[in-house]
Amino acid sequence: MRLFAAVLPPDEAMAELGRAVERLTGFEGAEHLRWTGRPGWHFTLAFYGEVPDETVPELSRRLERAAARTAPFPLALRGGGHFGDRALWVGAAGDVAALARLAERAGAAARKAGLDTEEHRHYRPHLTLARGSGAGTVHLTPYAAALDTFTGEQWTVGELALVRSRLPTSGVRGERPRYEKVGGWPLSATG
Numbered sequence: 548m549r550l551f552a553a554v555l556p557p558d559e560a561m562a563e564l565g566r567a568v569e570r571l572t573g574f575e576g577a578e579h580l581r582w583t584g585r586p587g588w589h590f591t592l593a594f595y596g597e598v599p600d601e602t603v604p605e606l607s608r609r610l611e612r613a614a615a616r617t618a619p620f621p622l623a624l625r626g627g628g629h630f631g632d633r634a635l636w637v638g639a640a641g642d643v644a645a646l647a648r649l650a651e652r653a654g655a656a657a658r659k660a661g662l663d664t665e666e667h668r669h670y671r672p673h674l675t676l677a678r679g680s681g682a683g684t685v686h687l688t689p690y691a692a693a694l695d696t697f698t699g700e701q702w703t704v705g706e707l708a709l710v711r712s713r714l715p716t717s718g719v720r721g722e723r724p725r726y727e728k729v730g731g732w733p734l735s736a737t738g
Contacts, residue, residue: 552653593653609656614732620645627694629687636673
């Protein structure tokens with residue numbers, strides 16, 4: 548299974564973001580971007596790639612422990628940015644340090660479960676909204692600038708999710724990956 552750990556925003560936060568993204572889809576060149584859509588909106592904490600079925604139970608136990616060591620924390624969607632002309636994203640506000648700690652714990656859970664993970668990088672919380680070709684066909688700077696003033700309502704992150712990603716296989720233009728939550732553990736530390 549192709550898996551990753553994530554924080555999934557609540558429906559209200561996704562509705563707010565949806566209204567902001569709807570305005571962006573009217574920009575010149577927007578039709579050339581691959582928009583992720585609400586079912587794909589999440590904050591990736593740790594990407595695991597292909598995980599053998601026999602490893603999933605141990606990974607799940609480790610993620611449950613990571614969640615139990617983390618207290619619920621406030622988060623909101625805020626601002627925007629881009630990685631070159633490859634990805635447009637919305638950022639986070641609130642207790643971003645707690646989000647980064649949860650990401651570190653999700654990565655440690657994978658290593659302790661015996662998975663090879665990418666080398667540790669500084670965690671930069673972002674929720675991908677659209678992907679470009681990276682070839683400069685559509686410049687993402689105006690899109691990111693339009694998100695500068697976006698601030699969603701704050702919510703409390705209360706769960707660490709394990710999500711399965713199914714990549715498109717049909718070859719049909721515009722087909723998107725499908726995401727399925729396969730596990731979730733409450734953040735339950737106090738203090």
